[in-house]
Amino acid sequence: MSQPWIRRSAATSSGSSSIGGTGYNLFGNGSLDGVNSFHADFPLVNSNFYNNVFVPQPVNSSLKEFPLKDLQSTKPPVKLLPHANRRSTLNNLIPDCDNFFFNGTAVESSLTSLVDNSSLKDSFQPSSVSHVVDNSSDSLHQEITLQDVIANGQLFDFALDRYGVKFLEIHYPQEAKDDLHKLVFGKLTESITLFNGLCHNSNGNFIVQKLVEYASIEEQKVLLMKMIEGGLLEMCKDKFACRVIQLSIQKFDRPNVTQLVHAISNFDFVAMCTDQTSIHVVQRIVKHLPVDLWRFFVDFLYTGDNLMSVCRDKYGCRLVQQVIDKLSENPKSPCFNWRIQLLHTLMSCVVRNCFRLSSNEFANYVVQYVTKSSGVMEMYRDMIIEKCLLRNLLSMSQDKYASHVIEGAFIFAPQSLLAEMMNEIFDGYVKDQSHRDALDILLFHQYGNYVVQQMITICTSALMGKEERQLTPSDLGMYAAWYEKIRSRVQHHSARLERFSSGKKIIDSLMKLPPVESPASTKYSSSFLDFSSQLDIFSEVDFSRKDISKNFDFLRSNPFADSILREEYLKQRYLDLSEINYVGPLFHYPTGNETYRLNWDAVVPIAFMTILIV
Secondary structure (H helix, E strand, C coil), X not given: CCCXXXXXXXXXXXXXXXCCCCCCCCCCCCCCCCCCCCCCCXXXXXXXXXXCEEEECCCCHHXXXXXXXXXXXXXXXXXXXXXXXXXXXXXXXXXXXXXXXXXCEECCCHHHHHHHCHHHHXXXXXXXXXXXXXXXXXXXXXXXXXXXXXXXXXXXXXXXXCCHHHXXXXXXXXXXXXXXXXXXXXXXXXXXXXXXXXXXXXXXXXXXHHHHHCCCHHHHHHHHHXXXXXXXXXXXXXXXXXXXXXXXXXXXXXXXXXXXXXXXXXXXXXXXXXXXXXXXHHHHXXXXXXXXXXXHHHHHHXXXXXXXXXXXXXXXXXXXXXXXXXXXXCCCCCCHHHHHHHHHHHHHHHHHCHHXXXXXXXXXXXXXXXXXXXXHHHHHHHHHHHHHHCCCHHHHHCCCCHHHHHHHHHHHCCHHHHHHHHHHHHHCCCCCCCCCCHHHHHHCCCCHHHHHHHHHHHHHHHHCCCCCCCCCHHHHHHHHHHHHHHHHHHHHCHHHHCCCHHHHHHHHHHCCCCCCCCHHHCCCCCHHHHHHCCHHHHHHCCCCCCCHHHHHHHHHHCCCHHHHHCHHHXXXXXXXXCCCEECCCCEECCCCCCCCEECHHHHXXXXXXXXXXX
């Protein structure tokens, strides 16, 4: 009985390769058949047609004498069948293989082993005429079974074809006890060369992933042995084979994955962590495996100058961030005490190399990540600011990459360290020969001006009530004093700053804080009487910070709710900078009581300021 699916039909388009027999050059998508060693760009010049069906013929040896340019310009003649006899793309499951060429190069000894493999010889016998699949049949899916593919020796052909491998993925038995499962697994893993070729192939790696996903414990051991013997390092560095390794890390049981990670740990980790492909394997180990299985990696980073070597790479710096994140997560877990020891080991190395890391194009992201972290990482953030950044703010602010670290430190520093950093910029350096202090230098520096802009943003956010942290009146006084120092200096250099785009940004950032006029010198708006008629509601509202939510419905129903909710802004803005006291205090703070009591002497300035803002 003839099998119409064994050979590719003559309806195959010119963009697809063909499966042929020994001694033939089959040129389809620009590659040659695996059993021939001719140049991949040679066109098919010798051919015959039988009943409108294209049949490849052996290429004459004289073809080698043709000029290469003529060969490249010659296209293979392709005869398409009438439309009625063409197969749809959905049903075209006949293998469109890569002919055992993986990543553009032939796998070593794959061609020889292919020819010598008796199970595959039958699939490469010459045929006088290619069979055509009749579209009148119900579906090609119903004609082909996995048993038929194995019986006809087409398993590897299907595995290397983009449509055939999908067929195998769908029909591969998931139960490890299934006889067909064992048969397919045995055939795909019986040869190390062919197994390695499948792993490195753009299509074949998918069926190997299926083997890994549904492998039993014993089958996992077989797969592990094939990976190690076939070249584990090369698989990690291959963009297709590394997918197999990553899935193995997730799916293998503890003993097998321990053996796999142990084999990987013997490689050069600097090379692996700086390779854009193999780094995914290391990331999968860090993300999915317990910390005790990859403690060796933390020890590796701590040893010598390995941390710098990894962090200076655009891929390695991200890996170090993931390691820090994994070690610091979930402080309530039972193993956290053990993880915190590894974290302290790694962070001590980061702090020790902080200055060099901050000045590097990619390594500075590691320091930024630490300064922006919260929770258990706050102690290391403070350690970096105190031991590395302080006393180096001026020089690091003028560096292209370290200036980003300084900006992040200003944003996330605790109140005490923020005050030290501000004071260092204002008064921490001796003036140079031009009588310029640190603030003058940074205002006109191409990188330092961004640090000044960040300082202005921090001050204005606090004074406008946008700071998330709880600030006391004394804290607000400090922010106001810092803001005034920067404002006066910018005003002094305003003419020169306006010449530069960075200087204009600094001036604009200072304008975000609206000026406050004296209430006594301003005429009241007519809407003031409307507002004063509502003043009696103040006595009904509890202004406790904790209980303000209880009055939310009441405030929302009141037309002046916006004005009431802005009391924090008014309190922070209505300051006498010289005495750091309220000129017109909005509220008295009763001793031992968290609820504010309205100061009626300040009602008029409150109302006036609210109207101005609205």
